[in-house]
Amino acid sequence: MKNSRLLIVGLLLVLLGSFTASRIQSGSGAIDVVDVVIAGKNGARLSALMFVPEGVSASTPAPAVVIAHGYVNQKEVMSNFSLEFARRGYVVLAPDLSGHGGSQVIPDDGSRGVGDMLRYVHALPFVHPDHVGLVGHSMGGWSVVTAALENRELVRTVVVVGSSQGGHEAGFMLGAPSVSKDAGFNFGVEFGKYDEFVAINYFDQKKAVDFVDSQWLKSPFNTEERVVLGKAYGDFARGTGRIATQSAETHAGVHQSSSAIANVLGMFQRSSPAPLQKDPLDQVWQFKEAASLVAYVGLILFMLGLLIKLLAMQPLSAVAQPVPPRAPQSPLVYAACAVLIVAAVALLLVPLQMWAMHTLGVSDTFPLLFANTSIVYFGAIQLGFLGLFCIWHLLIGRRRGETLLTYGLSTNPAVMEFDWRYLAKALSVALITVAGGYMLLAWIYGFWHVDVRWWMLLIRPLEAHRFSVAFAYVIPFVAIFFINNLLAFGWLRLKDFGSDLRNNLIWTLALFVVNSLGVALVIAAQMGSLYTTGQPYIGEVGYDTLMVILGNGFLPLFAVTSVFSTYCYRRTGNIYTGALLCGLLTTWMVVCYQPF
Known part of the structure; x- marks a missing residue:
């Protein structure tokens, strides 16, 4: 029962938020809301x-x-x-x-x-x-x-x-x-x-x-x-x-x-x-938005609760392992890398995505333009810092006694080992967690005709023509989070802050800040310019300005993935489960709304 508490809380929030949003949307039954499909x-x-x-x-x-x-x-x-x-x-x-x-x-x-x-x-x-x-x-x-x-x-x-x-x-x-x-x-x-x-x-x-x-x-x-x-x-x-x-x-x-x-x-x-x-100002949409946000938070908690439950159940409980002992990274190295990552994320947000859009565009396999630009943008940054990490390992890490085991790359917490059976179980945990959240949302979406959303930030079921696209995008997204988790927990590992709850909260917050602060700074600069000068700071016309607006979607995405990445690493002792789960979840969240 202890392992089911968060699962139950999340489910109740999803149901409460979705039901409330549905009642407001339907005017407590005075408005019939129906799906329509035409040719x-x-x-x-x-x-x-x-x-x-x-x-x-x-x-x-x-x-x-x-x-x-x-x-x-x-x-x-x-x-x-x-x-x-x-x-x-x-x-x-x-x-x-x-x-x-x-x-x-x-x-x-x-x-x-x-x-x-x-x-x-x-x-x-x-x-x-x-x-x-x-x-x-x-x-x-x-x-x-x-x-x-x-x-x-x-x-x-x-x-x-x-x-x-x-x-x-x-x-x-x-x-x-x-x-x-x-x-x-x-x-x-x-x-x-x-x-x-x-x-x-x-x-x-x-x-x-x-x-x-x-x-x-x-x-x-x-x-x-x-x-x-x-x-x-x-x-x-x-x-x-x-x-x-x-x-x-x-x-x-x-x-x-x-x-x-x-x-x-x-x-x-x-x-x-x-x-x-x-009266035109007699409006109730604000309450529906609040209820949808409650459902959004509840869905994330439901999936986190499902993850916790799965890791306590046989045979998937074998995925849960202790974290290999390792000294934390030097505060100076951590701070320097964090500043570099934030700067890279901020400075490359527009130019790298614009380059990807004009140079690579779309293809039959990868038909979603802004999913492609996001993959190139974050993928390039992750690869760049992976190179720095490799250099650091050759010059310093080996002398500190760092190995693939201490970097979270082993499927065995005691010795360096790579077991495909373990990875199959880790993949099962990730798939069941995301599938459980997906089925709950699909039921809510079909039964009450509401999504879980705040503003432009939503999660909705995938239509049939999007599922085949998702299979292609999951590979690069898993790869991005594999590197991201390796850097976060293998290279830039924080110190122990005492209780497990405190560690999870601080590590999650740190990962979220490092991943998203650069985007937040660009958005803040854009908004500051608009409100003070009346003109955008980045871009006067075209997709460059749109890139900044779409950056708003990265913030909740990284908030969610930071929670799952941190919990999975601290619970499994390696980066595999977190990378797989976050890659699947990101694919769903991105593919569901990107235009063809």
Whole structure:
């Protein structure tokens, strides 16, 4: 029972958090949330989540809105917008865009599946055909503009968030066709005051706060003057309405912004009034986010508890072994290496990934661009410090009596030995631990239609077309954590701090700081620049800025892997179980959300 406590606590947190998130998302039963799968162009599978408020029927049709996420996101990331629209009586369809989440790639479709979703929702008998709108964040904004211009007769209102219209006419590779003053639908823009991508969306401006001076905003507003925030232009009843708003948010921050969500709700209220009138700031998404975070933490604790239980059960208990005795690393050597690692992680975050993106790109075996750049980035850093470690061993380590045994490379705690049967058991422990967490999440996801997530940081089940991809990515990720654990526990081993709990906590924290502080410093520099100068510190346009935003995902990843790496080493006496488990877990967490 003692070995089951954490397992039970984790399970209870997952169930409590997921149930609470589900009840909030469904309005305590007032909103029916269902999975939707349709066939898009070329027969591609398109996945979506639909929210249908109670009382909606063919005799009492409701206005509807299709809500599209941005690049390297999924439908769940827009759930805050979806929930608040549904609470006000709108039918909501939140799709995974082409190549994202559960949707397959649709080649040469500028709407990325939104056009197909628009036609689907417009044909639903319980949707008012004259009141169907589109909302899109970032790339989703370009997608909804494209879909609206291709299906003008189906759309009443289009709102882009952290995005724009136009770009194709300027020869820009991204963007969308331009929305004219007589496009046939109302058009709104919500753009964060600190949005990093102003130069992508409003090419003639350097600061997001100045997007109201952009010709790319003035053109659809049919004005030569600076656009006034919050002012209604045109006639919303006739489909010529235009309005722009701004919240004090970054590009990704609008997902967690009450003011941004309220602004978008207000735009739709002018065009297609909500069946259920609520103050735009009457919002409950924050509680769902908190509940999802509880479930996220619970899932990690559940897997850690399962790991502890497995290591106490026959025959897998043979994996648990004492840690070979070894003197801790010199504090000066540890500090010097830690500083070098943090500096390398910070300085190479953007340039190394940009090099990998432009030089290596993707392949049939490794089709996920940012998974590839992450592997090259972290892999190169690990290999570089592995070289330093080897030099240190030849010059100093051997004289200290260091061996492969003391570095955690032996499957026997007493003598240097390499036993494939031991590795098979270690792999079994890792596989069962991750599989147990996966099955629990898959049940939660399918039964309650909620993920375990906070903000953009989520874990979701893998669709069928992602499983085959995962098999390829698990090899490099295991290799990265094999080296990382070797460096952390074989070379830079800390001293003993007394109790086992204290050792686990301090070693985990130290590993997390060394692995992630460099990324955190880059993000802090970027945010500091945005909030003080209005411009990003790294990158004015393109993928370099995106690399920094995606860096947010590395922080929880390293928090989780630091826990498992440390516990596995201290419980098994070697680096194998931790490397295997962290490689599997990272593959799942990365492959589940990366776009094709």
